[in-house]
Amino acid sequence: MTTVIAFILMFGLLVFIHEFGHLIFAKRAGMLAREFAIGFGPKIFAFTKNETVYTIRLLPIGGYVRVAGDDPEIIELKPGHxxxxxxxxxxxxxxxxxxxxxxxxxxxxxxxxxxxxxxxxxxxxxxxxxxxxxxxxxxxxxxxxxxxxxxxxxAPYDRQFASKSVGKRAMQLFAGPMMNFILAIVIFFILGLIQGVPTEQAIIDEAQSGTPAAEAGFQHGDEIVQIDGKSISTWEEFTKIVQDNPEEELNMTVKRANGETEEITVTPAKQESQGITFGQLGVTQMFEKSFTGTFKYGFVQTYDMTKLILTNLGMLITGQLSIEALSGPVGIYDVTDQAVQTGFNTFLMWTAMLSVNLGIVNLVPLPALDGGRLLFVGIEAVRGKPIAPEKEGIFHFIGLALLMLLMIVVTWNDIQRLFL
Incomplete structure (x- = not known):
């Protein structure tokens, strides 16, 4: 039950923040936002404020902001009525x-x-x-x-989406993903306040029980200064060498917390994830309290997470990653369960990662996504006139059908991983 509640709260927060971005910039541009919805399907709860109907709907699989002009107007008065x-x-x-x-x-x-x-x-x-x-x-x-x-x-024309300038329409579409990046920054900032920020040096906080690091004798406060004769100054350098050398013996020079230096020989365990093999010692990084560092940590972590997701997306497009590596709602729920069991900080980290992922995916220029609609606004800016609504509608309809098919395939892969 704890995981169910955590999943609903996490998902609701991500969707709310995303759609809130669309709503705020629609209103700032003078567009009539008819509805702000969390979920799809039948209404569970609704109220109206400042022209907008706010609804919570039965199926927790997304959300939307319905702006006048996005769809054909509901009622048309014709002669004879x-x-x-x-x-x-x-x-x-x-x-x-x-x-x-x-x-x-x-x-x-x-x-x-x-x-x-x-x-x-x-x-x-x-x-x-x-x-x-x-x-x-x-x-x-x-x-x-x-x-x-x-x-x-x-909805008079001057309150409709199409009546606004290219810049205002683009900003309204971009605002959703932008808010997801801002949310990630805020979450990482909160994490920094709670647990501190990781030190830049390769200093170990803990060697986890039953791992190669614990068996080799690593201790709290150990700083890795050399590996196989190569000087180490950052945690990234340390982890890269470990990850690149699974089941390979490494000779490390360690500076103890008391200032003494020791030589430790250790062999990283071989791990595999999503078809990628890497080495792992089983150590955690040292953290320190710093308000300035915490502020920087929010931006740096969001940037690093964005770079990692974009790299994986590129590998998926080029075929270096299989579609089986993708996860849908079932897979996300499973990882959420693991994060909840690990602890609140891990759950926050997972939420921030999903927020960045949601922002990036929505900016991909695919039909029915914010990126696909931004693509059409960009084409209009170049051409000087919009593409016919009928053609754009067909494009988004076909794209939505393909996305739904992809979701079915990804969900089936999740089920196979979990139950078969």
């Missing part, structure tokens, strides 16, 4: 009753001849059975459609 109109104190239409007009006895019922709710904000028509006298009504910019007693705010 019978609608009811209610007015505000300024005499402008503030409610357009689409059906169930009998429930609104004060509404003025007309037959529509022409309606422009994008630019001119007017409705023209006739009283029922009085076609010899055309009427014209101004519509308030924040008027509502009322259909099945559900209110939906109209």
């Amino acid at each position: 019978h609608i009811g109109l209610e007015f505000n104190d300024e005499g402008k239409v503030n409610k357009i009753i689409v059906n169930n007009k009998s429930k609104h006895p004060n509404a003025r019922v007309i037959e529509v001849e022409h309606a422009d709710l994008d630019h001119q904000l007017l409705i023209e028509g006739y009283e029922i059975d009085e076609e010899d006298h055309k009427l014209q009504f101004k519509v308030d910019q924040k008027a509502f459609f009322v259909m099945d007693e559900q209110e939906t705010q109209i």
